[in-house]
Amino acid sequence: MKVLTLLAVHARLMLAELLRAPGYVIPTVGFPAMFFTIFAMPYAHDTATADFELLSYVAFAIIGVTLFQFGVGIAAERGRPWDRYVRSLPAPPEVRFAARIVAALVFGIAAAGLVAIVARIFTPVDLNAAQWMLLAFYALLGGIPFVLFGITIGYWTSARAALPIANVCYLLLSFAGGLWLPPRMLPGVAATISPFLPTRQFAELLWSIAGNSNNALHALGWLGYYAAFFAVLASIGYHRDEQRRYA
Amino acid sequence: MSSIEFFDVRKSFGSVEALCGISFSVETGEIVALLGPNGAGKTTAIEILLGLRRADDGYVMLCGGSPRDAQARMQLGATPQETGFPDALTPREVTAFAAAHYANPLPIDEVFASFDLTDIADRRIGTLSGGQQRRVALALAFAGDPAVVVLDEPTTGLDVDSRRALWSRLRSQENRHRAVLFTTHYLEEANALADRVLVLDRGELTFDGTPRELRERFGARRVEYVGPNGRTVITTHDADEYVRELVHSGVPFQDLQVAAPSFEDAFLAVTGGSK
Numbered sequence: 248m249k250v251l252t253l254l255a256v257h258a259r260l261m262l263a264e265l266l267r268a269p270g271y272v273i274p275t276v277g278f279p280a281m282f283f284t285i286f287a288m289p290y291a292h293d294t295a296t297a298d299f300e301l302l303s304y305v306a307f308a309i310i311g312v313t314l315f316q317f318g319v320g321i322a323a324e325r326g327r328p329w330d331r332y333v334r335s336l337p338a339p340p341e342v343r344f345a346a347r348i349v350a351a352l353v354f355g356i357a358a359a360g361l362v363a364i365v366a367r368i369f370t371p372v373d374l375n376a377a378q379w380m381l382l383a384f385y386a387l388l389g390g391i392p393f394v395l396f397g398i399t400i401g402y403w404t405s406a407r408a409a410l411p412i413a414n415v416c417y418l419l420l421s422f423a424g425g426l427w428l429p430p431r432m433l434p435g436v437a438a439t440i441s442p443f444l445p446t447r448q449f450a451e452l453l454w455s456i457a458g459n460s461n462n463a464l465h466a467l468g469w470l471g472y473y474a475a476f477f478a479v480l481a482s483i484g485y486h487r488d489e490q491r492r493y494a
Numbered sequence: 495m496s497s498i499e500f501f502d503v504r505k506s507f508g509s510v511e512a513l514c515g516i517s518f519s520v521e522t523g524e525i526v527a528l529l530g531p532n533g534a535g536k537t538t539a540i541e542i543l544l545g546l547r548r549a550d551d552g553y554v555m556l557c558g559g560s561p562r563d564a565q566a567r568m569q570l571g572a573t574p575q576e577t578g579f580p581d582a583l584t585p586r587e588v589t590a591f592a593a594a595h596y597a598n599p600l601p602i603d604e605v606f607a608s609f610d611l612t613d614i615a616d617r618r619i620g621t622l623s624g625g626q627q628r629r630v631a632l633a634l635a636f637a638g639d640p641a642v643v644v645l646d647e648p649t650t651g652l653d654v655d656s657r658r659a660l661w662s663r664l665r666s667q668e669n670r671h672r673a674v675l676f677t678t679h680y681l682e683e684a685n686a687l688a689d690r691v692l693v694l695d696r697g698e699l700t701f702d703g704t705p706r707e708l709r710e711r712f713g714a715r716r717v718e719y720v721g722p723n724g725r726t727v728i729t730t731h732d733a734d735e736y737v738r739e740l741v742h743s744g745v746p747f748q749d750l751q752v753a754a755p756s757f758e759d760a761f762l763a764v765t766g767g768s769k
Contacts, residue, residue: 328574328576329574338564339564
């Protein structure tokens with residue numbers, strides 16, 4: 248009970264801080280819906296295309312939130328005096344991390360929800376209730392390797408480098424993963440590497456909801472490998488930082 | 495049971511020995527200064543006391559518990575280092591946040607009143623002056639009404655009036671049910687505020703006594719003037735006698751200044767320049 252209260256208190260403070268940073272809110276929450284409006288909506292005349300685009304941009308939204316909230320957020324906060332102070336408070340250290348997950352969920356729901364709302368209003372998307380539920384579930388599940396990817400960026404890069412690195416990873420992987428252009432329209436190199444990218448596999452997982460991919464299990468397998476890979480990198484980075492700062 | 499107890503605490507970083515076996519304790523009702531130049535080991539000692547780092551050897555007890563244990567830290571309030579606040583938050587938000595960690599926090603308006611923050615409680619911290627931010631830091635340390643308070647350079651960046659006001663507040667009766675440990679560079683602050691002073695030098699505790707005893711040992715003065723050989727600075731235990739001799743000697747001089755030394759100067763005078 249006490250732990251839940253602390254979690255609420257930590258999450259509220261973290262959200263309050265993030266919500267007052269337009270440089271964070273606009274790209275993470277606004278860009279996916281904005282990109283959807285500019286790049287996807289003009290082509291989404293029929294239901295199949297509209298569903299495909301919606302699912303792609305939900306993936307895009309989730310990836311953005313995970314890379315920024317965990318990558319840029321951790322890199323900026325670790326080692327700053329405030330973080331050190333928070334660690335001295337009587338709370339288990341996991342609370343702060345759990346609060347970060349809560350904040351990521353809030354922003355993830357906002358970013359993906361905005362895409363869904365825009366798609367529902369302006370395009371002929373047609374998903375039934377079960378498909379929407381499955382989308383929410385897959386979005387969370389498929390987001391896990393990206394959370395770990397973000398944590399890896401957060402612990403392996405400096406506060407200054409994290410933002411450009413997260414941005415480049417975000418945009419290049421989204422493009423080559425087929426989130427903006429369908430895989431068959433990708434140019435040479437991007438088309439070749441696309442099937443091996445976590446973004447592509449995340450997209451395949453979501454596309455399977457509307458029957459645009461029959462590779463859901465295959466995609467989950469790949470995402471599992473990526474999760475394991477980034478879990479190892481994130482863990483090494485985390486322990487290295489802990490050892491240096493707080494041993 | 496002491497509020498704070500260090501027993502033979504050692505800590506090294508690679509080949510650098512930050513703390514070479516220090517022992518001291520602080521009791522309820524005491525205000526104790528931890529004095530020392532930069533690099534003396536103050537930060538390391540504080541980090542171990544706050545549960546941020548682990549001692550290599552020896553132990554630290556906080557009201558009978560380990561500071562690594564969150565439950566024991568319910569008895570502890572501390573200031574953030576420097577003025578490291580998230581700029582976008584307000585004093586009210588961060589103080590309520592700190593207070594929420596404790597079983598019986600003080601009423602938040604009372605905390606603001608006692609640190610003169612009532613009028614600025616809802617402004618963003620990034621817009622506050624350095625001195626105002628220091629007062630927010632102090633509010634955080636006291637918000638939970640803890641039995642042990644650790645203040646890291648509490649008055650750095652404060653003007654003289656705020657510094658005096660803070661000293662009298664810390665010395666007031668309402669804080670006599672706590673143990674207060676603070677770090678400082680200022681000999682003057684240790685004198686004015688502390689019941690007892692600890693001096694840390696290169697990882698060793700070289701002094702543990704009252705401010706009066708400290709004054710006797712560190713009571714040097716710094717005399718500065720422009721003489722025939724240009725600017726001359728000397729450190730002496732008897733500035734009166736020195737100036738008397740200077741005048742009698744007939745040496746021409748100007749711009750004579752006599753001042754209490756900085757901690758480093760006093761330290762040099764007392765340790766014979768071993769630093």
